[in-house]
Amino acid sequence: MLKKFSNVVSTRLGFTAFLVILFWFKTLFAYFFKFDLDFDNGFQVLLAIMNPLSTTLLLIGVALYVKNTKLYYGLSFLIYILLTLWLFSNSIYFGEFTDFISINTMLASSKVAAGLGESAINLFNFTDLFFIIDFVFIGVLIWKKVIRFDQRSFSKRAAFAVTSLSILAFTVNLFLAEIDRPELLSRGFSNTYVVRYLGLIPFSVYDGVNTYKTNQVRKEAKPADVALVQKYVAENHAKPNPDTFGIAKGRNVIYIHLESFQQFLINYKLKALDPNTKQEKDYEVTPFLNSLFSSKETFAFDNFFHQVKAGKTSDAETLMENSFFGLNQGSFFVSNGGKNTFQAAPNILSQVGGYTSAVFHGNVGSFWNRNETYKRLGYNYFFDQTYFNVDKTNSFQYGLHDKYMFGDSIEYLEHLQQPFYTKFITVSNHYPYVKFDGAESGFPLATTSDDTINGYFATANYLDSAVKEFFDYLKASNVYKNSVIVLYGDHYGISNSRNPQLAPLLGKNKETWSSYDDAMLQRVPYMIVVPGMDKGYVNHTFGGEVDNLPTLLHLLGIDNSKYPQLGQDMLSPQHRNVVNMRTTDNWVSSTLTNFSGRIYKTATGEEITNPDPDTKKQIAAFNQQSEAQLKVSDAITSGDLLRFWPDDGLKAIDPNDYNYTKGLKKAEAIEDKLGSKSTSIFSQNGDKTTKQLWQTQTFQQLHPDLVPVESSSSESTKKK
Numbered sequence: 212m213l214k215k216f217s218n219v220v221s222t223r224l225g226f227t228a229f230l231v232i233l234f235w236f237k238t239l240f241a242y243f244f245k246f247d248l249d250f251d252n253g254f255q256v257l258l259a260i261m262n263p264l265s266t267t268l269l270l271i272g273v274a275l276y277v278k279n280t281k282l283y284y285g286l287s288f289l290i291y292i293l294l295t296l297w298l299f300s301n302s303i304y305f306g307e308f309t310d311f312i313s314i315n316t317m318l319a320s321s322k323v324a325a326g327l328g329e330s331a332i333n334l335f336n337f338t339d340l341f342f343i344i345d346f347v348f349i350g351v352l353i354w355k356k357v358i359r360f361d362q363r364s365f366s367k368r369a370a371f372a373v374t375s376l377s378i379l380a381f382t383v384n385l386f387l388a389e390i391d392r393p394e395l396l397s398r399g400f401s402n403t404y405v406v407r408y409l410g411l412i413p414f415s416v417y418d419g420v421n422t423y424k425t426n427q428v429r430k431e432a433k434p435a436d437v438a439l440v441q442k443y444v445a446e447n448h449a450k451p452n453p454d455t456f457g458i459a460k461g462r463n464v465i466y467i468h469l470e471s472f473q474q475f476l477i478n479y480k481l482k483a484l485d486p487n488t489k490q491e492k493d494y495e496v497t498p499f500l501n502s503l504f505s506s507k508e509t510f511a512f513d514n515f516f517h518q519v520k521a522g523k524t525s526d527a528e529t530l531m532e533n534s535f536f537g538l539n540q541g542s543f544f545v546s547n548g549g550k551n552t553f554q555a556a557p558n559i560l561s562q563v564g565g566y567t568s569a570v571f572h573g574n575v576g577s578f579w580n581r582n583e584t585y586k587r588l589g590y591n592y593f594f595d596q597t598y599f600n601v602d603k604t605n606s607f608q609y610g611l612h613d614k615y616m617f618g619d620s621i622e623y624l625e626h627l628q629q630p631f632y633t634k635f636i637t638v639s640n641h642y643p644y645v646k647f648d649g650a651e652s653g654f655p656l657a658t659t660s661d662d663t664i665n666g667y668f669a670t671a672n673y674l675d676s677a678v679k680e681f682f683d684y685l686k687a688s689n690v691y692k693n694s695v696i697v698l699y700g701d702h703y704g705i706s707n708s709r710n711p712q713l714a715p716l717l718g719k720n721k722e723t724w725s726s727y728d729d730a731m732l733q734r735v736p737y738m739i740v741v742p743g744m745d746k747g748y749v750n751h752t753f754g755g756e757v758d759n760l761p762t763l764l765h766l767l768g769i770d771n772s773k774y775p776q777l778g779q780d781m782l783s784p785q786h787r788n789v790v791n792m793r794t795t796d797n798w799v800s801s802t803l804t805n806f807s808g809r810i811y812k813t814a815t816g817e818e819i820t821n822p823d824p825d826t827k828k829q830i831a832a833f834n835q836q837s838e839a840q841l842k843v844s845d846a847i848t849s850g851d852l853l854r855f856w857p858d859d860g861l862k863a864i865d866p867n868d869y870n871y872t873k874g875l876k877k878a879e880a881i882e883d884k885l886g887s888k889s890t891s892i893f894s895q896n897g898d899k900t901t902k903q904l905w906q907t908q909t910f911q912q913l914h915p916d917l918v919p920v921e922s923s924s925s926e927s928t929k930k931k
Contacts, residue, residue: 213357220352221359223283224373227275229358230291231267233345237298238263238411240341245302247708248407249726249807254391255407258384262410265380270294270412272377275370280362294412299342301411306336306708310521311402311414313540314422384409402540418540432850440775440852443843448772449761449779449786455510457768459741463694464560464763465685466531466634467678469500470524470641471704472671474513474734475717477504481668483655486917494655494917496668499679500736503698508740509747512781514801515737517702518755520793524636525579527701530756532556532588534776536793536844543848548584552854554774554861556760558589560632562861563769567591567628569874571620572636573599573611576871586866592878593871594623607645609638613677614907621684621902625892626878628885629693635681640667640674640704647673650909653917661712667704673910680907687904688892692742695766699759700735707732727816730799730806733792739766753801754781755790757840773859775847777840791837798837803829 219225242248242259250256271294274286297312304312352358388395388408395408396417405414478501480493495501504511519526522542529537529544532555537543557568569592576582576595585593596610598619605615617635624633644666646656654669678698685691705713707729711721719728737754739762741747758778764771765780779786789800797806803819803826804811810819810830819826846852882889892901911918 217357217359220357221361223275223361223363223365224369226284226358226361227268227271227287227373230271230287231264233349234267234271234291234294234298235263237295237342237345238267241298241302241411244338246305246403246406248403250407251808252391254387258387258391258408262384262408262413265377265384266410266412267294269374269377269381272370272373275365275373276367278364280360283365284360295342297415298411299339302339302342306706311406311411313402313418313521314415381409381413422540428849429851432852432855434855436846436850437852437855437857439846440843441857443777443839444772444775447777447779447787447840449783451765451770451780452782452784454746455782456765458744459695459766460768461564461630462741462767463630463690464566464632464767465694465696467681467696467698468524468527468634468636469674469678469698469700469736470637470639471702472640472674472700472736473704473732474515474700474736475732476668476671477501477513477736479668481655481657481716483657486655494668494672496654496672497675499675499682500698500738503738503740504736505749506740507745507747508742510739510741510782511747511749512737512752512754513734513749514751514753514790514799515699515735515781516733516753516755516790516792516799517700517735518757518791518793519702522579524701525581525584526793527699527756528634531699531759534757534760534774534778535847536757536777536841538848539793539845542579544584545580547848547851548580548587551587551848551851552856553587553589553864554776554853554856554859555588556763557591557632558861558864559764559769559774560767561589561591564630564767566630566632568632569594569623569627570634570636571616571623572596573601573606573616573638574609574636582871583866585871586869587864589864591869592623592627592874594620594874595871598623598874607639609641611638613637613639613674614680617677617681617684618902618905618907621905622900623875623878625688625896625901626875626882627891628878628881629890629892637674637677639677640670642704644670644704647910650911653910653914657716659712659716661709664705664709664713664716671704676908676910676913680905684901684905688896688901690892694742695763696738696740696742697759697763698736698738698740699756700737702735703733705732725811725816725818726807726809727804727811727818730797730804730811731816733799739763741766750781751801752781752786753788753790753799754779754786757791758786775853775856777844787836789833789836791840793841795838795841796834798833800833803833805830805833 220229239260248259250259271287271290274283274290277283277286301311304310392404392408395404402414405417476497479496481496482491483494484490485492503509517527518530518536520537520539522529522537522544525542525544526537529535533553538546560566561568568590570585570590571594574596576593576597582593582595599611599616600619601611605612616637620635642663644663646652646666647669651673654672656665657668659665682691685694710729710732711724714721714724758781761771761776761778761780762782765782789798791798800813802813804813810822811817812819822830882891882894
């Protein structure tokens with residue numbers, strides 16, 4: 212048997228087939244254990260099993276055209292190694308982003324990678340050794356001379372036959388895919404669909420073609436194309452609610468970006484053992500955010516969905532501050548942020564309301580290309596990691612921990628002229644949800660088989676505590692009463708692939724977990740706190756991040772109808788009560804939910820497999836609406852159409868006017884120039900700092916009863 216095997220793999224055709232089979236097994240491992248291809252039926256599984264063969268044979272078979280023995284084996288190995296690297300990279304990437312690597316992602320890799328540090332190590336799993344163990348196997352076979360190099364050249368006619376066979380096999384594969392999913396490539400359902408039906412390599416080629424087309428669209432865009440955007444904005448504008456329009460006029464705007472924070476955490480209690488009594492008890496995960504959510508000073512929304520894709524946090528910023536979507540592939544900030552034209556919130560409020568704008572973030576400024584994109588959004592200041600004292604004791608790979616970030620930001624915040632428009636980007640509740648040590652430890656971990664889920668609740672509790680401390684400072688410094696504070700979750704924290712493991716903690720059965728359950732977990736908190744107001748309530752309207760800017764502007768008394776915003780005021784009676792996802796055909800309304808190609812009743816989660824005529828009409832209407840909104844958004848982003856937007860009173864931004872170095876000195880110089888007219892917190896406090904008004908306590912100081920008795924005496928309880 213071994214001799215027969217040796218005779219086969221010692222021919223060039225046999226060796227090529229051997230590499231194809233090995234890579235086929237690795238691809239199937241990725242398909243079924245690393246990716247979530249969401250199979251609907253056995254036919255799709257069959258296509259997924261067969262689709263790697265044609266393209267793998269086509270690529271590795273290229274070496275058969277080479278006559279020289281060393282070049283043939285060298286090229287075969289090189290192609291095999293590159294294919295393995297590509298497959299492995301996608302498996303790692305999918306674990307974090309639930310998506311596949313796109314051309315835009317690769318082109319922007321240096322900007323995205325900034326600040327990632329040890330993240331790649333955290334993403335590595337023991338099972339990933341399966342991707343490289345075969346190299347050892349091949350090496351042993353060559354060393355033992357089971358594989359001998361074939362000195363005979365392979366005829367070009369035979370090589371061409373191999374190429375033709377692989378192309379024919381792919382054509383058959385594509386035909387069968389179109390039977391199960393018509394218009395697979397022309398409609399662009401999702402990346403998962405393309406990989407599921409055709410394979411990872413065809414997806415990469417497909418994505419490359421689309422990327423090229425997108426770049427061509429920008430080059431070919433004309434001023435007349437902006438009429439599409441104008442028409443959509445005019446037809447979909449929702450008039451403001453007269454009861455809420457202008458109730459926050461002239462106030463400071465403070466965004467608190469709740470990293471990876473999902474709606475299910477609100478009012479959630481984790482069951483865990485008390486470290487001292489050893490009895491099971493309920494631990495309230497986010498007590499402060501819970502109190503805000505139910506406050507009469509808060510407009511809270513419990514059916515608010517994130518709408519991000521691979522750009523994740525940066526996509527959320529795009530949506531929240533521009534009211535259009537990120538890209539279908541990659542991050543808009545990274546791919547287009549440094550060159551496109553914007554009509555963003557910082558610029559609108561600066562020119563219309565005299566606002567000073569700033570972002571506070573404890574990561575490097577180049578992460579997601581923020582240091583370039585923020586200039587074009589119109590941010591006056593960007594206080595990134597270079598402004599903070601960052602070391603190993605107060606940070607991790609995504610930046611400065613939240614309590615430190617809020618506390619250290621005061622030095623800069625207090626010198627900004629009011630009214631200000633500010634954004635605080637938190638990071639501590641970011642994957643991989645690292646367990647806190649020392650005096651911040653104490654909140655229990657969940658006890659699932661997934662460490663990512665287990666740590667999620669403790670880091671969320673830390674974020675909750677950090678936000679409370681910042682609110683306490685705002686109140687003590689008298690800033691709170693003249694501000695409107697927007698808190699929002701940017702995207703999911705637990706990815707769909709992990710949701711079944713999360714299910715028991717949510718009172719669900721992981722065996723019956725469905726796409727409907729995945730859809731409902733895309734909800735994130737959205738709270739608008741208006742201090743002094745007593746009309747707050749929990750609003751059940753269905754909406755998403757694209758709706759934030761119109762809602763905020765109306766609260767500030769600014770009519771948004773002349774600006775290119777694709778969302779609607781969520782407090783308006785005309786709000787359409789439906790939210791579209793970045794993926795075409797995914798949407799959620801108050802009546803129906805369409806997610807991953809399945810239709811459900813939103814209220815009950817019951818799947819609709821045979822819709823009646825009325826339901827079909829509703830589905831068609833929602834599909835059309837979703838496609839229209841995404842089409843206009845893509846026209847804006849890919850064609851940079853806002854450079855052609857008609858005069859609405861806003862002056863064009865020149866990014867060369869913005870420089871994010873020496874921000875504190877610039878703010879202090881403005882204070883000195885204004886003198887008694889300065890409206891900064893520092894000036895209004897008699898030219899004295901307010902930093903001492905910020906107070907912080909560790910978890911063990913706040914909850915001494917939750918610290919094990921044997922460790923409480925030995926743990927340090929120093930501040931921060």
